[in-house]
Amino acid sequence: MKHTLKFLITLLLFSCSQETDLIIVPSISSFTLQEFQGRIVEIKGNQITVTLPYGALTKSLNTKIETQNTVEIIPRSGIPQDFSKPVYYTLVGENGTKIIYKVKVILEPQPIPIISHIEKDTTEAGLKNIIHGKNFGNYAYGVYPKLMNSQGELTELPFKLLDSTKIEILVPISTKVGNYGIKVKVNTLEAVSTNTLYVGYPSPQIASLSHKNILSNDTLWITGKYFDPTYAYSVLFKKMNTTFEKPIVSYKNNQLAVIPNDLVGLFEVFISNVSERKISKLPSFIIHVFDQNKPYISKIISPKDVYRNGDNLLFDTQNFDKAPARFYQVILKNSQKKYTQNGLFSNGKLSINLPENIEKGTYGIAFILFDPQIAYTYSFETDLVIKL
DSSP states (O other), X not given: OHHHHHHHHHHXXXXXXXXXXXXXXXXXXXXXXXXXXXXXXXXXTTEEEEEEXXXXXXXXXXXXXXXXXXXXXXXXXXSOBOTTSOEEEEEEETTSOEEEEEEEEEEOOOOOOEEEEESOSEEXXXXXXXXXXXXXXXXXXXXXXXEEOTTOOEEEOOEEEEETTEEEEEOOTTOOSEEEEEEEEETTEEEEOSSOEEEEOOOXXXXXXXXXXXXXXXXXXEEEEOOOTTSOEEEEEEETTEEEXXXXXXXXXXXXXXXXXXXXXXXXXXXXXXXXXXXXXXXXXXXXXXXXXXXXXXXESSOOSSXXXXXXXEEEEESGGGSOOSEEEEEEEOSSOEEEEEOEEETTEEEEEOOTTOOSSEEEEEEEEEETTTTEEEEEEEEEEEEO
């Protein structure tokens, strides 16, 4: 009996000692990457796995960590970490016990890019277009949109990734007319459009006009780009809401010639590719067309490279003798100054002396013919220019 009692007392003391020395292990109860809240987080033992979308940046992510039975966690919660590689957290318990957690971030597999449609199925070389679809990624690096002709030959396209569903492309100006497929490669995966993109010849472009002011029976030369002799062209003269179409009378290199004929007034000038039904775009060019049967001056007799104050200017006139005018004024002007000189008309010539006080510079020339007694006034601009 005494031995039995002694054994029971020993067993009880041993049990109390075991409860007193019970080790409470620190642990992570919740782990969140602040930039990707709601993503799948798996905690198994001291291993934590976080699954993020394909292409996510993982080099600097903020954490929110909740623990149990922990007095310290190293590194602390809330400090950004580089999760492009495993990150280890050390937990220290209340009695000094240490536990190490390994956190690993994995990315979902790359989704296959998909082209749903091309915004404009007909375009022209030199213009932009937009490819619609999904899974193009969030970063332009690794994205390669290309044109594919009927022989399977590929042409890389300048582009801008608008978002993971849209790519803005620029069709190169050198692209030949025809139908093309679109291929988009995102890293190692590719998508090919089911529909084709028709690329037409570029719209004509105007670079310059031979005149700013012209008589209606004179020839206007238009210099520009994308004038191909295999296409038919015309010139459009637009005045207010009315457009007048004139045929091309000559073509050479990148120049087209047209005669305004019966037009009079101020017009915007455009080129029309009649075959392709395309019209030149802005900026527009302005020309002033004057009546060929009314007074005009288009020539300085014996012009000089540089004039001096007081020099004589002699102009060759047209139809001045038909005008009921008694007075003639010559306007010399540039962006800063304007001078008006009275002219003398005799034997088909108009002459003036340049003002003694005229400042150095380059001046355009305009004319006014008038007779106050019969209320007659006629004025016109010219392309004549002199330098002082």
